Amino acid sequence: MNKLIKNELFKIFKKKVIYILFIIISLVIVVNTAIGTSIYGGTIVDHTQEARKQKQVELMNQLKQIEPETNVDDYVEIKTELDMENLIMSYPYGSWQERVITKYENELKEILRQINMYTYKIENKEELAKIQNKYNTFLQPLKEDNWKSFVSKEITIIEQNIKDLEKEIVNTDDEEQKNIIKAQIQQYKFDLEILTLRLSENISYETSDRNTLLKEYEDNKQTLNAYPKDYGKYNYNEKLQYNKTLESVKELEYKIHNNIPTLETDNARDMLNSSFEFYEILIILVIIIIAGSIVSEEFNKGTIKLLLVKPFMRWKILLSKFLASVIILIILILFIIILQTLVGGFIYGFDTYKVPIIQYNFDMQKVQSINVFISVFILVLAKLPMYLLVLSITFAISTISCNTSISIILGMLVYLSKNIIYLNDNLEFTKYLLTTNWDFTRYLFGKLPEVSFLKFDFSIMICLISFIVIMFITFIYFKNKDIKNI
Helix, strand or coil: CHHHHHHHHHHHHCCHHHHHHHHHHHHHHHHHHHHCCHHHHCCCCCCHHHHHHHHHHHHHHHHHCCCCCCCHHHHHHHHHHHHHHHHHHCCCCCCHHHHHHHHCHHHHHHHHHHHHHHHHHCCCHHHHHHHHHHHHHHHHHHHCCCCHHHHHHHHHHHHHHHHHHHHHHHCCCCHHHHHHHHHHHHHHHHHHHHHHHHHHCCCCCCCCHHHHHHHHHHHHHHHHHCCCCCHHHCCHHHHHHHHHHHHHHHHHHHHHHCCCCCCCCCCHHHHHHCHHHHCHHHHHHHHHHHHHHCCHHHHHHCCHHHHHCCCCCHHHHHHHHHHHHHHHHHHHHHHHHHHHHHHHHHHHCHHHHHCCEEEEECCCCEEEEECHHHHHHHHHHHHHHHHHHHHHHHHHHHHHHCCHHHHHHHHHHHHHHHHCCCCCCCCHHHHHCHHHHCCHHHHHHHCCCCCCCCCHHHHHHHHHHHHHHHHHHHHHHHHHCCCCCC
């Protein structure tokens, strides 16, 4: 058997087309990695700073045209707007100070309005001093670079609000009003949780990856809290959405607590982990060309007679061809992984491979930190059934039809048919189709598949039965095929 397999591999690697395909794949990997993924989504440009500068200039021009003695109300309003813009612009864009000022913009604007009112409209030095002191108290932590004081201030205010509401709910007999107060308390407690997390994890308000993670966590956690508590009463779509949100919350929480770095959109690790999304069609194309020609070419050239006169049983000859095709598939997968690792490392740096992939496991009900190479191995195992079945079907067509072109065309059509079948619960009959069951990535880490009728065990059974039937028909046909007239 080993001799037969070696002979088949030798014949495959004698073909120029195999080298052309590998060269094309190499070029695609290099170009795709160099271009990066961000080009597909475009670049988001934030024009906030430019807009504020323009507004600042406009307000200054408006203020110059107004006499405070004759039109004091307009002067106060425009001066307040200008003071607010000047305050925001006095700190770098994206700094924690700029973000805090923006957050408290309405409150600060009212303070500035009162300062201008007591300065230009109502002469009251005592009130002006009080409001000026309040303004300076607010600004002091900004000048001292003390963002934690703002968090502590918010925590104190929220804790007091909770106490007040808890007192109010005791004195309220109206059930509807009680429910409203309870909802307010729950919201305050959630806000308190986020602020406490910000403080404990030392995440300032400034624009940063960790602040972005915290914001995403806050949004997803709020969505998760909105779901009813009784999971068992959810319909399947509700369970899907709930699980996706839960997954995001758990992964973001893990990243925040463990200080997992956020990588750029284009990075070597994610490109390697997405190899089977980027290059799957190329893998399929190569295995279809190999499997679609490895038997049919023997018949077309008439060399099958020379092969069958050798002292080997027919099933061994056919099995050696199939195994040779599988070996080429494995070589191709390894080639893509190694080349993508090297190209991505040279372009974006090999250090990104050290950053783990964070994945919530629904079966274990915990977050896992997975090395990217282990993740790729898991993805290969999950994709392998599809690759092997496409190979098997094309191999069977090649053996039965003895026509390379037909084998390649039909093999590709079988693969592409997976995109035609739209999975939804109204098409339960599709669960018996091979193409519906052969992608096991949908079951990874205990995730729910897209539709309720798909089950892991059932998919394994469909794939195994299909493979056995395809191979049985192929080997029986080849064993009984009359080659006298070939």
